Amino acid sequence: MMQSRSRRTNRNIYISLLILCIVGFWLFENFYTPDLYSAPTNDVLTSEVPDKILPASTSGEIVVHSNYILSYKERYEQAEWVAYVLNRSHLTYDDRDRPDYIEDPKVSTKSADWRNYKGSGYDRGHLCPAGDRRFSVYAYNETFYTSNIAPQKNDFNSGIWNELERKIRSWSKQYGNLYIITGGILEKDLPTIGEEDVAVPKRYYKIVVKEDGRDIKVLAFLIPHKDTKESLSNFLVSVDDLEELSGIDFFSKMDENIESRLERSINKKHWKF
Numbered sequence: 001m002m003q004s005r006s007r008r009t010n011r012n013i014y015i016s017l018l019i020l021c022i023v024g025f026w027l028f029e030n031f032y033t034p035d036l037y038s039a040p041t042n043d044v045l046t047s048e049v050p051d052k053i054l055p056a057s058t059s060g061e062i063v064v065h066s067n068y069i070l071s072y073k074e075r076y077e078q079a080e081w082v083a084y085v086l087n088r089s090h091l092t093y094d095d096r097d098r099p100d101y102i103e104d105p106k107v108s109t110k111s112a113d114w115r116n117y118k119g120s121g122y123d124r125g126h127l128c129p130a131g132d133r134r135f136s137v138y139a140y141n142e143t144f145y146t147s148n149i150a151p152q153k154n155d156f157n158s159g160i161w162n163e164l165e166r167k168i169r170s171w172s173k174q175y176g177n178l179y180i181i182t183g184g185i186l187e188k189d190l191p192t193i194g195e196e197d198v199a200v201p202k203r204y205y206k207i208v209v210k211e212d213g214r215d216i217k218v219l220a221f222l223i224p225h226k227d228t229k230e231s232l233s234n235f236l237v238s239v240d241d242l243e244e245l246s247g248i249d250f251f252s253k254m255d256e257n258i259e260s261r262l263e264r265s266i267n268k269k270h271w272k273f
Helices: 002-029 137-142 160-175 239-246 256-264
Strands: 063-064 069-073 078-086 124-125 150-152 179-183 203-212 215-224
Touching: 063 179, 069 137, 078 150, 160 179, 160 203, 203 239, 215 239, 215 256, 239 256
Parallel strands: none
Antiparallel strands: 063 069, 069 078, 078 179, 124 150, 179 203, 203 215
């Protein structure tokens, strides 16, 4: 009799502990989010994109991180643009442990929770690529703020989008300092994912800028959010086209004559494809 009672007690304790473990794991998965990534005092800061290169913000929510700058749009729960510098010294192949995706503490409303992406069928697609920030642990980790993330189909993210990112790295090795501006086209009636209604862009863009002495060269890409085998050069557009689609004023602080020349033309002769 005593043994039977003891077994029941042990079983109840076991069941209680199991329930506590399951509840604890569920709470951790659904509610725990680390605070922020702390920059070491000796870390190299690389987000110094010249004012003349930066776009205007349609939201007024500009966030400056050590390794990129962005304009956040709460309505769409993502950045309308992310701008960053890429040069040869950034292009290392250091192995980095993937950190947690966490909300951006510098966004006034906080950026979208990473859990919006769970079970959505979409990748957490980087705008400033983690692969461009392997030169330090902090620079790499900083790209995992969800303000730098947008929903992307896997075959797009690992396909044409990745191909464009690799092409830009090869240009940086060849030409030196580049400035990149990138994001999704945020427009009306986009599909959404998650409890916070994170918008899923139908098209993504990148603008690549290089300064050739006193001259400035620009390429702009607009790519449908789907798998494709087409050549990158088929997706070249003018910056004027991007402005019309996105509502963003790119190069708004440049001399008007230079801005007009850069934005209306599509010229790839100074870029090796």
